[in-house]
Amino acid sequence: MNRGPRIRERRSEAVTADLTAVVVAVTDGEPRVLTLDATAGELERLPSGPFEPRHRTLEQGLRSWVESQTRQTLGYVEQLYTFGDRDRQVPSAGAEASRVLSIGYVALVREPRQSAAEGVAWRDWYRYFPWEDWRHGRPPVLDAIEPSLRAWAAAAPGPGERRARAERLAVSFATDGGAWNEDRVLERYELAYETGLVAEAYADGAVAGQGPPRGVGGEPMAGDHRRILATAIARLRGKIKYRPVVFELLPPTFTLLQLQQTVEALAGLRLHKPNFRRLVEQQGLVEDTGAVTLGTGGRPARLVRFRREALLERPAPGLSVRATRAAGSGGS
């Protein structure tokens, strides 16, 4: 196949490709993401680095950057999305800085090393999205957010735009009484950005003003890292429903409650225990190991392991997460 001439002709338009990793673990029932601490001039950030000639593949490049920056080796890795630049980033360093692509990845790890390196920390991901955790009922921060959202919708230029904004709010944030959909993490972040609720919008110059209202927009991150994190959470929340990805976060053997709490941590919802177990059993997702744990605080729990054969038997071997009316979508 004669692609030579074509490729050469194209090389004139060069860009830089930044590989960025959302490395996820669940410890003590909390979802955590691997971050680099904020430094003098910069905010907290995700491990990342440019794609370089020494990297065999994009994914290899990513693994290499994460390891060198955090001493954490990665297991399961999945590409998320490639973000262009001018639609979001600030051309702070002049025109020549404007050709950067961010290729986002999500990685799952089982046993996070405690403080793997200096300046590296596993942080609760709800630190960055406080409105996403419904495990203890409706997050209070939503009451502080909603007025801003409604004001933004009301301030739309025309009636058509106003209706469009109201619909986006209804779909994403379940204003006007609809059901909260835990998957729409990215839409919600984008809305928060557009309405000036997150600090990044001001840093990028997308929204004018001093900064967001205090204490409601979640912790900011450098560049577009929080957007990449939102994409990762959305992807994971969607994927657990039809792919057995949760097991990448669990040790080889685990109890059903551990499994449930891991799913709950990711989804940000409380699930109905008996039904969750029934689902897991009838999907054939796990098999008994014979062993039991004692440190449960109650009756000992069976230890189970993931059953790979489930991949063959089910078209969509996942764990549908539907909140119990009790704690998930109901009141506080």
Add this chain to the structure above:
Amino acid sequence: MNRGPRIRERRSEAVTADLTAVVVAVTDGEPRVLTLDATAGELERLPSGPFEPRHRTLEQGLRSWVESQTRQTLGYVEQLYTFGDRDRQVPSAGAEASRVLSIGYVALVREPRQSAAEGVAWRDWYRYFPWEDWRHGRPPVLDAIEPSLRAWAAAAPGPGERRARAERLAVSFATDGGAWNEDRVLERYELAYETGLVAEAYADGAVAGQGPPRGVGGEPMAGDHRRILATAIARLRGKIKYRPVVFELLPPTFTLLQLQQTVEALAGLRLHKPNFRRLVEQQGLVEDTGAVTLGTGGRPARLVRFRREALLERPAPGLSVRATRAAGSGGS
């Protein structure tokens, strides 16, 4: 946000980003993709071109290339995946050709212009994946493919690898009697590639030999375009189940049969008519227009339109596609 220094330091590692479009339409109940004809030295290809400074965003760049190459304007556009180079492409033009990224997109259009430009054609997508069309029962080409797949599994280096290959076959191609999963288009293409069933594997040097067995591997495409097409089909087949994307392919008003046939075209499956209608109705995906069509060949059909409010009411407003036992997954 002080990103200046960091960005400059990274600019040394430049790559080229190629934007590639899978533009899809369904006409006469057949799924079609917009392609550029094969030329003297090259195979059929998808519209594509490099991301350039003049492009405001990645998506804008894509739209611009598609329009200039095919005179087709795009409606719905969605990014698919960014493919690195060394994992697949041949470094045919020397070392400097090895830093190309392909960013794949899928676009849906309603009314394909007939022969929009010279050298441009809407082609049935099953031309490239003959094993993916189960609307008339099991595709005969599978009988020709399976021996090659089994031989490849049997020829694995060790017993562990042999088992791994057999499992991949079982999952992707439903060998050993499992159910065919229409979503796994990409896995099947990758397997066909690895087993030397598709011409691209030889062109890339990934498989040694003259070329694939004749008449079974589907029509080849330039570079990694067929892989991108496989990704697009897989994405669409998955997405119709939880998002109302089909309507992007239909005119403003349509009949329920048209809707069903469009879904069937994408999924490559035959559906049970009464149940499909019931699903559409109870999901509230469409509403009556009052009008009817006559050219049905039988009783006139109601004309309906998409109901946007369904987006608000349902968490996953889509059309689950489960084959009827009759024609979909059953015998020929």
Add this chain to the structure above:
DNA sequence: CTCAATAATACTCATTTGGAGCATAAGGAT
């Protein structure tokens, strides 16, 4: 003008799935 062919539409029925709550079992702590 009647009848067959073709689709559209309506309805039935059995089975499965899914949400909710309750009952019982088996540990540890006091």
Add this chain to the structure above:
DNA sequence: ATCCTTATGCTCCAAATGAGTATTATTGAG
């Protein structure tokens, strides 16, 4: 022993789903 906690098992019912059948409204052949 009693209570607390968690694991596990089971029931009930409503909704969704798969499959099949019946009826209705056109077109077109004879």
